[in-house]
Amino acid sequence: MSFADRLAEAVQTSGSVTCVGLDPRKSQLPATLRDSVSTDSPDAWAAAYTQFCTEIIDVVAGRVACVKPQAAFFEQLGPAGMVSLGQVISYARKVGLLVITDGKRNDIGSTATAYADAYLGTDSPWGSDSLTVSPYLGRDSLEPFVEVCDARDAGIFVLVKTSNPGGGLLQDRVCDGKTIYASVAELVSELNSTRIGKSGYGPVGAVVGATYPEQLAELRSAMPGAWILIPGFGAQGGSADDVKAGFDGSGLGAVVNSSRHIIFAHSRPEYKDKFGDVKWLDAVSAATDEMNAQLRF
Amino acid sequence: MSFADRLAEAVQTSGSVTCVGLDPRKSQLPATLRDSVSTDSPDAWAAAYTQFCTEIIDVVAGRVACVKPQAAFFEQLGPAGMVSLGQVISYARKVGLLVITDGKRNDIGSTATAYADAYLGTDSPWGSDSLTVSPYLGRDSLEPFVEVCDARDAGIFVLVKTSNPGGGLLQDRVCDGKTIYASVAELVSELNSTRIGKSGYGPVGAVVGATYPEQLAELRSAMPGAWILIPGFGAQGGSADDVKAGFDGSGLGAVVNSSRHIIFAHSRPEYKDKFGDVKWLDAVSAATDEMNAQLRF
Numbered sequence: 001m002s003f004a005d006r007l008a009e010a011v012q013t014s015g016s017v018t019c020v021g022l023d024p025r026k027s028q029l030p031a032t033l034r035d036s037v038s039t040d041s042p043d044a045w046a047a048a049y050t051q052f053c054t055e056i057i058d059v060v061a062g063r064v065a066c067v068k069p070q071a072a073f074f075e076q077l078g079p080a081g082m083v084s085l086g087q088v089i090s091y092a093r094k095v096g097l098l099v100i101t102d103g104k105r106n107d108i109g110s111t112a113t114a115y116a117d118a119y120l121g122t123d124s125p126w127g128s129d130s131l132t133v134s135p136y137l138g139r140d141s142l143e144p145f146v147e148v149c150d151a152r153d154a155g156i157f158v159l160v161k162t163s164n165p166g167g168g169l170l171q172d173r174v175c176d177g178k179t180i181y182a183s184v185a186e187l188v189s190e191l192n193s194t195r196i197g198k199s200g201y202g203p204v205g206a207v208v209g210a211t212y213p214e215q216l217a218e219l220r221s222a223m224p225g226a227w228i229l230i231p232g233f234g235a236q237g238g239s240a241d242d243v244k245a246g247f248d249g250s251g252l253g254a255v256v257n258s259s260r261h262i263i264f265a266h267s268r269p270e271y272k273d274k275f276g277d278v279k280w281l282d283a284v285s286a287a288t289d290e291m292n293a294q295l296r297f
Numbered sequence: 298m299s300f301a302d303r304l305a306e307a308v309q310t311s312g313s314v315t316c317v318g319l320d321p322r323k324s325q326l327p328a329t330l331r332d333s334v335s336t337d338s339p340d341a342w343a344a345a346y347t348q349f350c351t352e353i354i355d356v357v358a359g360r361v362a363c364v365k366p367q368a369a370f371f372e373q374l375g376p377a378g379m380v381s382l383g384q385v386i387s388y389a390r391k392v393g394l395l396v397i398t399d400g401k402r403n404d405i406g407s408t409a410t411a412y413a414d415a416y417l418g419t420d421s422p423w424g425s426d427s428l429t430v431s432p433y434l435g436r437d438s439l440e441p442f443v444e445v446c447d448a449r450d451a452g453i454f455v456l457v458k459t460s461n462p463g464g465g466l467l468q469d470r471v472c473d474g475k476t477i478y479a480s481v482a483e484l485v486s487e488l489n490s491t492r493i494g495k496s497g498y499g500p501v502g503a504v505v506g507a508t509y510p511e512q513l514a515e516l517r518s519a520m521p522g523a524w525i526l527i528p529g530f531g532a533q534g535g536s537a538d539d540v541k542a543g544f545d546g547s548g549l550g551a552v553v554n555s556s557r558h559i560i561f562a563h564s565r566p567e568y569k570d571k572f573g574d575v576k577w578l579d580a581v582s583a584a585t586d587e588m589n590a591q592l593r594f
Contacts, residue, residue, distance in 0.1 A: 079380045164437050
C-alpha cells in the first residue's frame with residue numbers, strides 16, 4: 001500500500017491525527033532514566049535514548065497516527081546515536097506505527113538518491129516510511145527522492161512554510177506576485193499529480209507550521225493531494241483552531257506534530273506534581289490523550 | 298586559529314585551491330578494491346570506503362587545500378558508513394588536511410545546535426573543520442551553527458547559488474528587484490560582519506556553483522568576507538575560466554571542488570589506458586596535478 005494510503009489508514013484506525021516527535025535530549029530525559037546512565041559515553045546515552053523512545057512508543061502505539069524521530073539528536077551522539085535511531089525506527093514499525101524521519105536531507109542527483117536509499121523503505125538502513133526534505137536546491141533535488149518513494153511505497157515531506165519566526169526571510173518573499181512558499185507548494189503538487197492514490201493523496205507531502213494558520217489554509221487548497229505535516233503545535237504556540245484549516249472535509253490530509261509537550265510532559269507545570277519524573281510515562285499518556293481530545297474536531 | 302584563517306593558510310602552504318570531494322560509490326570503486334569486498338555487508342563496504350578515501354588522502358595530502366567527504370554516500374551504508382565517515386574525517390585531519398563535511402544539514406534552534414555539535418570542531422563525533430548547510434529555514438536556522446563555529450573555531454558553507462540546473466527555480470526568483478540567492482548572500486555577509494579574522498575572511502562561507510560564472514563574480518563582491526566553496530568544476534562542466542571570478546586579488550577566498558574527476562580518475566578516457574584500475578592511485582595523483590595546474594592563475 002502506498003505511504004499516503006497507509007497514513008490515511010493510520011489516522012482512521014487510531015482515530016488520531018497526532019504525530020509524536022521523538023526528540024531525545026540528555027538534559028531533559030526523566031531523572032530516573034538520566035540517572036541510569038552510568039558512564040558519560042555515547043553508547044550509554046544511545047542506550048538511554050533507545051529506551052526513552054521505545055517506552056514512549058509502547059505508550060502511544062495504536063493511539064496516534066505516527067511518530068517523528070528527529071535525526072539531529074541521534075546524530076549528536078555520533079555513530080552510536082545512529083544505531084539507536086535505527087532501533088527506534090524499527091521498533092516503532094514493529095508495533096505498527098508509521099515513521100516520519102525528520103532529517104531535512106537535501107542534495108542533487110545520485111547524492112539525493114543516496115539519502116533516499118539510506119532512509120526510505122523497509123529495507124533501507126534506517127527503514128522509515130517517510131523523510132523530511134529541504135527544497136532550496138530545486139526540482140532536480142526532489143525528483144530522486146520521489147523516484148525512490150515510487151519504488152518503495154515511501155513518502156517525503158518537503159519544507160514549504162516552516163513554523164519558525166525566521167522562516168519568512170526567504171519563504172515569504174514575493175516574486176512575480178507569488179511567494180516562495182507558494183512556488184514550492186506548486187512543485188509539490190506537480191510531483192504528486194501523477195501519483196495520487198486511493199486516499200486522494202500522493203507520496204509528496206509538505207511541512208507547514210501551525211504558527212501560520214492563514215498560510216495553512218492557503219496551502220491546503222493549493223496542494224489538495226499533499227499530506228501536510230504540521231509542526232509548531234503546543235510548545236511552539238500553535239492551537240487546535242490554528243491547525244483546523246490543514247484538514248480536508250473527512251478529517252484527513254494532515255498530521256499535527258508535538259514533541260516536547262508529549263515526550264517531556266513530566267516537566268510541564270500541569271503534570272509535574274501529579275506525575276513527576278517517576279511516573280513520566282503516565283505524563284506521556286495523559287498528554288497524548290489531551291492532544292488527541294484537542295484535535296478531535 | 299579560526300577556520301577562515303586555517304583555510305587561508307592551507308591554500309598558501311599547499312599552493313593549491315583544490316578541494317577533493319570524497320564521494321565513495323560501490324559501483325565506481327576501482328575493481329581491485331571492489332573485488333576485495335568479500336561479503337556484501339555494510340561493514341565490508343564501509344571498510345572499503347575507509348580504505349578508498351584514506352588512500353586518496355595519502356596521495357593528495359600537502360598538495361590540495363582541503364577534502365570534502367559527502368555524508369550521503371556514507372549514510373547510504375547505515376551506521377557502519379557513519380563510522381567510516383568518522384574514520385575518514387579524523388584521518389584527513391591527522392595528515393593535516395582541512396575537512397569540509399558535505400551534509401547540507403539544516404534545522405532551527407536546539408535542533409540546529411545538535412547538528413552543529415555532531416559535526417563541527419575536533420571534539421565532535423564527526424570532528425570536521427566545517428559543514429555545508431541549507432538556508433531555506435532562514436536566519437534563525439543559521440545562527441545556532443554560527444554560535445558553535447565561534448565556540449569551536451569551525452566554519453559553515455551556506456548554499457547560496459548551486460551548480461545544478463534546477464537550482465534556479467527558487468534561487469534565481471527576483472523579489473523586490475533582488476534574487477533569492479542575493480538575499481542569502483546578504484545574510485551570509487551580515488553573519489560574517491563581526492567575525493572577520495586576520496585573513497580577511499569569516500566563519501560563514503558560501504556554496505556557489507562553477508556553472509554560473511556571472512553570478513560567481515556578482516557574489517564574490519557581494520560577500521567580500523566569505524570563503525566560497527565552488528562545486529561543479531570538471532565533471533559538471535565548469536572550467537578554470539569559469540571559477541576565476543571566485544578569487545580575491547591575492548588568490549584567496551575560494552576553493553574549487555572536484556570529486557569524480559579526481560577520485561574516479563582511473564575511469565576517465567584520458568587515464569583509463571595509462572593507469573586503469575590497478576594503478577588507480579596514480580590516476581588520482583595525475584588528476585590532482587592536472588587540476589592544480591589548471592587553477593594556477
